[in-house]
Amino acid sequence: MTAREPLGEARCREILEVGPEATQEDIRRAYIFLRGLYAPDSPALAAPSMDEFDPLVVARILAEVEAAYAELCERQEAALPAPLPVRTVVSEPDHALDGPSMRALREAGGFTLERLASETSIRLAYLEALEEERFRDLPSAPVIVRGYLTAYLAALGVGGEATITGYVHRFQMWQGKAPTS
Amino acid sequence: MLIWAVGGGKGGTGKSLIANGLGLRLAERGSRVVLVDADFGGANQHTYCGLRHPGANLGRFFEGKASLEELILETRIPGLRMIPGNLNSPNTDGLTSAHKLKFFRHLRKLDADHVLLDLGAGTQYDTLDSFLLADVKVAVITPEPLAIENFYLFVKNLQFRQLGAVLGEMRLRDAAREVWKNRAAMGIATVLDLARHMGGTSAEFLERYRRERATLRLHLVLNEVREFRQVDQAMAARSAVLKFFQIPVDYAGFVHHDKDLWHQFGQSPGPILKGASFAMTHGLESVLDGILKARAERGLP
Numbered sequence: 001m002t003a004r005e006p007l008g009e010a011r012c013r014e015i016l017e018v019g020p021e022a023t024q025e026d027i028r029r030a031y032i033f034l035r036g037l038y039a040p041d042s043p044a045l046a047a048p049s050m051d052e053f054d055p056l057v058v059a060r061i062l063a064e065v066e067a068a069y070a071e072l073c074e075r076q077e078a079a080l081p082a083p084l085p086v087r088t089v090v091s092e093p094d095h096a097l098d099g100p101s102m103r104a105l106r107e108a109g110g111f112t113l114e115r116l117a118s119e120t121s122i123r124l125a126y127l128e129a130l131e132e133e134r135f136r137d138l139p140s141a142p143v144i145v146r147g148y149l150t151a152y153l154a155a156l157g158v159g160g161e162a163t164i165t166g167y168v169h170r171f172q173m174w175q176g177k178a179p180t181s
Numbered sequence: 182m183l184i185w186a187v188g189g190g191k192g193g194t195g196k197s198l199i200a201n202g203l204g205l206r207l208a209e210r211g212s213r214v215v216l217v218d219a220d221f222g223g224a225n226q227h228t229y230c231g232l233r234h235p236g237a238n239l240g241r242f243f244e245g246k247a248s249l250e251e252l253i254l255e256t257r258i259p260g261l262r263m264i265p266g267n268l269n270s271p272n273t274d275g276l277t278s279a280h281k282l283k284f285f286r287h288l289r290k291l292d293a294d295h296v297l298l299d300l301g302a303g304t305q306y307d308t309l310d311s312f313l314l315a316d317v318k319v320a321v322i323t324p325e326p327l328a329i330e331n332f333y334l335f336v337k338n339l340q341f342r343q344l345g346a347v348l349g350e351m352r353l354r355d356a357a358r359e360v361w362k363n364r365a366a367m368g369i370a371t372v373l374d375l376a377r378h379m380g381g382t383s384a385e386f387l388e389r390y391r392r393e394r395a396t397l398r399l400h401l402v403l404n405e406v407r408e409f410r411q412v413d414q415a416m417a418a419r420s421a422v423l424k425f426f427q428i429p430v431d432y433a434g435f436v437h438h439d440k441d442l443w444h445q446f447g448q449s450p451g452p453i454l455k456g457a458s459f460a461m462t463h464g465l466e467s468v469l470d471g472i473l474k475a476r477a478e479r480g481l482p
């Protein structure tokens with residue numbers, strides 16, 4: 001590979017569409033998201049048959065995203081996990097429900113934890129444990145955890161049965177039990 | 182005073198609902214708001230406002246028979262007033278640009294803090310021009326491929342219309358038309374390519390167009406969310422508009438699908454959204470906050 005001009009920190013963040021306050025985790029998520037979005041056969045860009053969405057342009061954007069992430073990794077002295085190998089990401093959207101994404105969704109909706117606690121009648125400590133995935137601090141019955149997750153998403157005004165199951169399974173795995181449902 | 186436009190391309194995505202919801206929230210926060218039904222072909226903002234038989238409408242203004250003030254109706258919410266749309270007149274395709282400029286000049290003179298235009302679907306010039314002239318540009322999509330595709334088309338047409346206006350102003354329209362005819366040979370495929378090419382021939386144009394482009398910035402609202410992961414679709418649309426059209430988009434937030442909303446129509450004499458669910462009310466609050474925050478970050482009122 002030929003050495004390329006560095007893009008610079010600010011430009012890298014611009015390409016990855018993250019602000020100066022973004023954490024390493026934010027950057028990694030943004031990278032995975034954009035990488036899926038601008039993948040060669042991305043379903044999100046399939047419909048528009050307009051010249052702007054030229055496959056060559058898409059390929060250039062993808063290359064830019066890769067370069068920006070690689071450069072940020074280097075800049076942060078490999079503090080970020082290295083770019084993922086191509087095949088594992090392309091068709092793997094980052095959709096599983098987990099603590100950080102629940103929190104991001106809550107914050108996107110402008111909810112405080114306190115507000116959510118009063119909306120759902122779930123104790124604040126449990127909501128915190130759900131978002132931080134501190135499984136030991138949750139009630140031990142998976143059915144209750146599932147109920148909490150359902151109430152949590154419902155209060156935010158979104159459904160998500162399918163995504164809840166994954167969370168509950170992980171909780172059960174942690175408990176050392178075989179998933180039942 | 183701020184003029185807002187709520188548009189976005191596809192019909193039925195909730196433009197009228199979002200316009201109504203934002204107007205209601207602003208009024209409840211103490212602003213003086215006028216909702217203007219600028220969906221000339223499919224006016225229904227009066228229904229969202231709980232008004233059954235609006236009398237005179239915008240058609241009278243365009244005929245030169247009434248001032249905008251005379252058309253304003255009260256709603257049951259203090260601070261929230263509205264101007265009904267063109268209910269009976271044939272469509273207004275024929276509005277001249279003089280008409281439109283007069284319309285905006287008069288809108289600016291209304292005694293209000295916020296004027297919200299509820300725009301129609303599609304990419305008619307009237308709709309595009311109203312959107313481009315507004316201070317706060319709100320685009321509504323739903324998590325649905327067709328809505329998002331139409332949104333891209335809307336964005337592309339906005340860009341084209343804006344470029345056309347500047348070219349016209351600088352008397353470069355004929356020159357640009359020639360270039361566009363031979364675009365294949367010149368490696369020009371998109372609106373931006375054309376703008377770049379014209380910029381290479383006239384520094385004056387480049388400067389003028391750059392200033393105009395800086396005003397094209399969207400607030401994106403995702404409506405009818407039913408599932409957690411659908412929020413990603415707004416993020417994808419936001420990114421695509423930024424990367425393919427180089428138009429900045431601020432994601433304002435989402436409003437969930439409220440399966441009982443239809444029930445509100447005709448229930449009470451006030452605005453429909455007065456009786457909306459907690460989740461819908463909350464979604465609209467957060468969308469309004471999202472828009473105001475994005476503006477504040479750029480030092481705008």
Ligand SMILES: Nc1ncnc2c1ncn2[C@@H]1O[C@H](COP(=O)(O)OP(=O)(O)O)[C@@H](O)[C@H]1O
Nearest residue numbers: 192193194195196197198405436437438439442
């Ligand atoms: N979030 C929502 N939940 C439930 N129904 C909605 C929602 N948003 C819009 N609708 C309904 O969808 C239909 C189209 O909405 P409308 O605001 O008229 O769209 P537009 O103005 O974009 O054509 C209306 O019947 C409206 O009540």
Ligand SMILES: [Mg+2]
Nearest residue numbers: 196197220300
């Ligand atoms: Mg409408």
